[in-house]
Amino acid sequence: xxxxxxxxxxxxxxxxxxxxxxxxxxxxxxxxxxxxxxxxxxxxxxxxxxxxxxxxxxxxxxxxxxxxxxxxxxxxxxxxxxxxxxxxxxxxxxxxxxxxxxxxxxxxxxxxxxxxxxxxxxxxxxxxxxxxxxxxxxxxxxxxxxxxxxxxxxxxxxxxxxxxxxxxxxxxxxxxxxxxxxxxxxxxxxxxxxxxxxxxxxxxxxxxxxxxxxxxxxxxxxxxxxxxxxxxxxxxxxxxxxxxxxxxxxxxxxxxxxxxxxxxxxxxxxxxxxxxxxxxxxxxxxxxxxxxxxxxxxxxxxxxxxxxxxxxxxxxxxxxxxxxxxxxxxxxxxxxxxxxx
Amino acid sequence: xxxxxxxxxxxxxxxxxxxxxxxxxxxxxxxxxxxxxxxxxxxxxxxxxxxxxxxxxxxxxxxxxxxxxxxxxxxxxxxxxxxxxxxxxxxxxxxxxxxxxxxxxxxxxxxxxxxxxxxxxxxxxxxxxxxxxxxxxxxxxxxxxxxxxxxxxxxxxxxxxxxxxxxxxxxxxxxxxxxxxxxxxxxxxxxxxxxxxxxxxxxxxxxxxxxxxxxxxxxxxxxxxxxxxxxxxxxxxxxxxxxxxxxxxxxxxxxxxxxxxxxxxxxxxxxxxxxxxxxxxxxxxxxxxxxxxxxxxxxxxxxxxxxxxxxxxxxxxxxxxxxxxxxxxxxxxxxxxxxxx
Numbered sequence: 001x002x003x004x005x006x007x008x009x010x011x012x013x014x015x016x017x018x019x020x021x022x023x024x025x026x027x028x029x030x031x032x033x034x035x036x037x038x039x040x041x042x043x044x045x046x047x048x049x050x051x052x053x054x055x056x057x058x059x060x061x062x063x064x065x066x067x068x069x070x071x072x073x074x075x076x077x078x079x080x081x082x083x084x085x086x087x088x089x090x091x092x093x094x095x096x097x098x099x100x101x102x103x104x105x106x107x108x109x110x111x112x113x114x115x116x117x118x119x120x121x122x123x124x125x126x127x128x129x130x131x132x133x134x135x136x137x138x139x140x141x142x143x144x145x146x147x148x149x150x151x152x153x154x155x156x157x158x159x160x161x162x163x164x165x166x167x168x169x170x171x172x173x174x175x176x177x178x179x180x181x182x183x184x185x186x187x188x189x190x191x192x193x194x195x196x197x198x199x200x201x202x203x204x205x206x207x208x209x210x211x212x213x214x215x216x217x218x219x220x221x222x223x224x225x226x227x228x229x230x231x232x233x234x235x236x237x238x239x240x241x242x243x244x245x246x247x248x249x250x251x252x253x254x255x256x257x258x259x260x261x262x263x264x265x266x267x268x269x270x271x272x273x274x275x276x277x278x279x280x281x282x283x284x285x286x287x288x289x290x291x292x293x294x295x296x297x298x299x300x301x302x303x304x305x306x307x308x309x310x311x312x313x314x315x316x317x318x319x320x321x322x323x324x325x326x327x328x329x330x331x332x333x334x335x336x337x338x339x340x341x
Numbered sequence: 342x343x344x345x346x347x348x349x350x351x352x353x354x355x356x357x358x359x360x361x362x363x364x365x366x367x368x369x370x371x372x373x374x375x376x377x378x379x380x381x382x383x384x385x386x387x388x389x390x391x392x393x394x395x396x397x398x399x400x401x402x403x404x405x406x407x408x409x410x411x412x413x414x415x416x417x418x419x420x421x422x423x424x425x426x427x428x429x430x431x432x433x434x435x436x437x438x439x440x441x442x443x444x445x446x447x448x449x450x451x452x453x454x455x456x457x458x459x460x461x462x463x464x465x466x467x468x469x470x471x472x473x474x475x476x477x478x479x480x481x482x483x484x485x486x487x488x489x490x491x492x493x494x495x496x497x498x499x500x501x502x503x504x505x506x507x508x509x510x511x512x513x514x515x516x517x518x519x520x521x522x523x524x525x526x527x528x529x530x531x532x533x534x535x536x537x538x539x540x541x542x543x544x545x546x547x548x549x550x551x552x553x554x555x556x557x558x559x560x561x562x563x564x565x566x567x568x569x570x571x572x573x574x575x576x577x578x579x580x581x582x583x584x585x586x587x588x589x590x591x592x593x594x595x596x597x598x599x600x601x602x603x604x605x606x607x608x609x610x611x612x613x614x615x616x617x618x619x620x621x622x623x624x625x626x627x628x629x630x631x632x633x634x635x636x637x638x639x640x641x642x643x644x645x646x647x648x649x650x651x652x653x654x655x656x657x658x659x660x661x662x663x664x665x666x667x668x669x670x671x672x673x674x675x676x677x678x679x680x681x682x
Binding site for chain 1: 492
């Protein structure tokens with residue numbers, strides 16, 4: 001099924017509105033979900049909509065996000081999202097980070113008592129659009145082990161950094177696991193083995209069986225990924241007063257608020273160098289990379305975020321392709337809430 | 342050869358002083374070098390001393406570091422290190438980051454026109470000692486390829502983050518390459534093969550021959566390590582006006598200033614949560630990890646920085662062990678500059 005990007009956004013927004021989500025929040029959530037599909041990150045896209053509605057129904061998430069400032073200085077703030085929407089909380093927080101960075105140079109904003117915020121790059125791209133460097137991170141459900149451990153005390157805690165340029169921003173958005181759980185799901189569906197190093201069984205043994213892996217835990221991107229996940233848990237969870245580590249409930253199984261934490265940072269490059277000079281130096285940095293000789297098996301060397309941007313251009317031109325299963329799921333939601341897709 | 346930590350520091354400091362390095366700078370450089378040995382990171386330890394002296398002799402580095410502020414706001418500053426010592430420049434910059442963070446909440450300090458700054462954790466630990474979260478990064482000699490490229494346009498650009506706790510700080514200090522070049526050196530010395538994925542030949546081919554690898558380029562820690570290295574190059578190099586990417590001269594081979602860039606950030610957790618609460622939550626975070634069941638082949642799960650701290654305790658108690666080759670090298674320097682070891 002093909003659907004235009006804007007049509008899918010409108011559909012998601014209306015479904016959320018019918019579920020008591022305020023219009024300006026529904027707009028951000030729909031925009032973030034469909035943005036994920038548009039850049040090719042389907043795992044964070046509209047496939048999450050029914051889960052969000054389920055959590056609304058269980059009352060494990062609030063339909064509106066009362067953002068409350070708990071602490072504030074010139075360059076920092078801590079928001080309580082009151083168990084509202086991570087996407088909306090993140091947008092407010094990153095806007096504030098950019099505002100403070102534009103005034104004072106740099107800013108760090110924490111959010112506590114929040115929920116799944118979608119893709120981290122959704123927020124860092126907002127900062128880059130304002131000519132700031134944006135950094136975003138979040139702690140998440142503990143489905144990953146620390147390096148050398150058999151027990152899951154870490155999420156796949158993502159980190160995103162985006163850089164303004166003369167073209168689309170340079171965007172890093174990485175989980176700290178070796179591979180995304182979605183890849184293991186795919187192997188399970190396709191009846192294929194997975195390499196060791198992706199996951200362990202519930203008993204802590206190496207496995208090549210995707211089904212055992214899905215019952216078990218993800219492995220981090222080596223000791224470095226493990227360390228990075230820990231630092232993200234500390235900065236977005238321990239420091240903001242949110243839940244952290246193994247205490248975070250699972251979004252799919254546990255019927256209680258996740259109380260996640262996020263951290264957003266913005267740096268105004270103008271405090272270091274004229275923005276035009278920065279961007280022309282970025283042109284050079286990009287050229288060094290994309291004009292370098294590709295390795296065997298590669299046709300072109302890309303900057304972080306280039307492939308996602310190519311996906312966006314394609315999908316905005318040609319529309320998004322939904323699997324039959326996803327389309328049927330959305331259509332059923334549409335029937336239930338009287339919204340046509 | 343065994344030598345007490347303080348004796349080795351004193352030796353390095355005196356050698357540097359005899360080479361026209363001002364006393365307060367010699368102290369920082371000696372402290373940073375020996376700190377690296379003390380925590381077990383010998384690659385960044387006193388083995389670098391003769392290289393530093395060689396660069397002094399070639400006049401590719403200045404013996405004293407005239408730190409000049411080029412730009413400044415409440416929460417940012419850009420220093421020109423005037424081709425002086427990275428360790429000293431880093432110390433000044435991180436002190437300033439902490440000072441500004443204590444006043445305004447968070448700070449970001451850049452350094453341009455600098456040199457090798459030793460271990461990045463040397464600076465982040467300084468911040469943690471002051472109850473701040475410290476972040477440090479640096480761009481370095483391009484000996485690594487971007488993901489999917491055959492040409493080296495990236496350094497192994499390190500990132501360190503340190504967190505204050507009730508015990509020693511939690512410290513991440515990671516290069517963005519898959520493995521350190523030192524591991525390949527070791528394999529070459531021991532006549533052993535290396536796994537593919539560590540490095541490629543100068544022609545861009547996979548190799549298990551450490552000698553070919555040493556003539557070639559390091560591979561990044563997957564696409565994520567590549568992306569992170571790029572972001573570090575941008576934030577510490579492109580943004581500070583330093584050299585970046587493939588334009589950075591090699592420290593060992595090229596007879597010209599490296600003009601590296603560093604970036605230091607400090608966050609005062611007190612702006613988010615009482616420091617005592619933060620630290621007792623850190624106790625919990627640490628306990629979750631170190632009390633978790635170890636994986637097969639591991640006796641204990643550690644927090645980032647624990648092993649380095651165990652090394653420090655051991656070396657401060659028992660002294661450092663220098664290889665015969667390194668001891669002879671240092672003794673020869675001692676004879677040359679009339680400093681006894």
